[in-house]
Amino acid sequence: MVSMSSLHSLTAELHSGALTLAFICIVAVAVAQVVVAHKKLFGPKLSDLAVKVRGYAEATGYVAAVGGLIGLLLSAWTGMYAWPQEDLLLSEEVRNKITLTVFATVLWGMVVFIRMRFGRGLWACPAMATVYTLIAVAAMSVTGATGSVGAHLTKGESLLDPLWNMLNVTITESFVLEPSVAGGIALFTMIGLVLSLVYARRAGLFDVKLAPETCQRYFKWDEPVIPPREDS
Numbered sequence: 629m630v631s632m633s634s635l636h637s638l639t640a641e642l643h644s645g646a647l648t649l650a651f652i653c654i655v656a657v658a659v660a661q662v663v664v665a666h667k668k669l670f671g672p673k674l675s676d677l678a679v680k681v682r683g684y685a686e687a688t689g690y691v692a693a694v695g696g697l698i699g700l701l702l703s704a705w706t707g708m709y710a711w712p713q714e715d716l717l718l719s720e721e722v723r724n725k726i727t728l729t730v731f732a733t734v735l736w737g738m739v740v741f742i743r744m745r746f747g748r749g750l751w752a753c754p755a756m757a758t759v760y761t762l763i764a765v766a767a768m769s770v771t772g773a774t775g776s777v778g779a780h781l782t783k784g785e786s787l788l789d790p791l792w793n794m795l796n797v798t799i800t801e802s803f804v805l806e807p808s809v810a811g812g813i814a815l816f817t818m819i820g821l822v823l824s825l826v827y828a829r830r831a832g833l834f835d836v837k838l839a840p841e842t843c844q845r846y847f848k849w850d851e852p853v854i855p856p857r858e859d860s
Contacts, residue, residue, distance in 0.1 A: 639706050643699030644775060646692045647736065651768040653689030653813045654739075657852050658761045661751055665849050682852035685852060686751065690743050697736045698773075704729050721781050728774040735767035748851040757849075773799065 660682035667675040742750060742760050750756045772788060776799055779786035786792075792799050 633769065639699055639703040639757065640775075640778065643696050643703050644771070646696030646699055647768065647771055650696055650739075651693035651764055654761060654764045656685040656748060657689065657751060658757060660685070660853065661754075661849060662758060677742040680855055682751075683854035686852040687854065693740050693743065697740050700729070700733055700736060704733065717795060722778055724801075725774060725777040725781065728770055728777060732767060732770040732774050735763060735770060739764050739767055747764045751852050752849045754849060761794070842848070 648751040660678035663670045664675055664682065668795075670678075711822065732858070739760070742763070746756065750760055776786040776788040779788075786799070788799075
């Protein structure tokens with residue numbers, strides 16, 4: 629019979645690989661969009677290569693992000709049973725891993741939601757593409773930190789330890805904030821969210837449909853589609 633810890637290791641490897649692939653593809657598309665938008669600067673050969681790369685990378689990144697998010701949820705579920713239930717909240721390292729897993733799930737959920745909501749058209753708008761890429765960077769950073777904590781739980785060390793030492797961060801210490809600090813962050817977050825929604829409502833942003841034509845009135849970016857075969 630397969631143990632739950634073995635299943636947790638399997639799902640962790642699956643979602644780590646898929647999310648890493650998704651991150652690499654998203655960054656590749658972002659770079660390719662810049663190259664294509666400045667063809668005169670980078671030359672025709674590099675621009676043609678960027679057109680091909682961005683089409684395949686965009687589709688691959690989307691599928692990998694969806695698969696990685698599903699794997700992340702499965703990994704969280706199997707992780708609940710990888711350790712004795714009474715030890716889940718006693719260990720600071722385990723609590724940190726749970727906290728980071730929640731943040732990673734939310735951030736990757738945002739990545740998938742934005743891509744599902746706006747489609748490839750988001751890449752035609754530099755502002756939206758920038759936000760999308762930055763969220764993916766944040767999501768991958770938190771995912772890496774989560775994996776680092778997991779490595780400490782299983783092996784007692786992590787490949788990212790030199791980075792934590794350089795940043796003077798102890799990844800194994802509790803991330804719990806003081807109640808006043810946590811309450812203040814929550815309050816300011818809610819105020820910012822409400823003000824953003826009010827502004828969006830008054831500016832009519834909810835009625836705007838993001839499409840290539842919407843942003844191409846101001847920018848010369850286009851969608852990263854897979855180019856047709858030359859012999860077709």
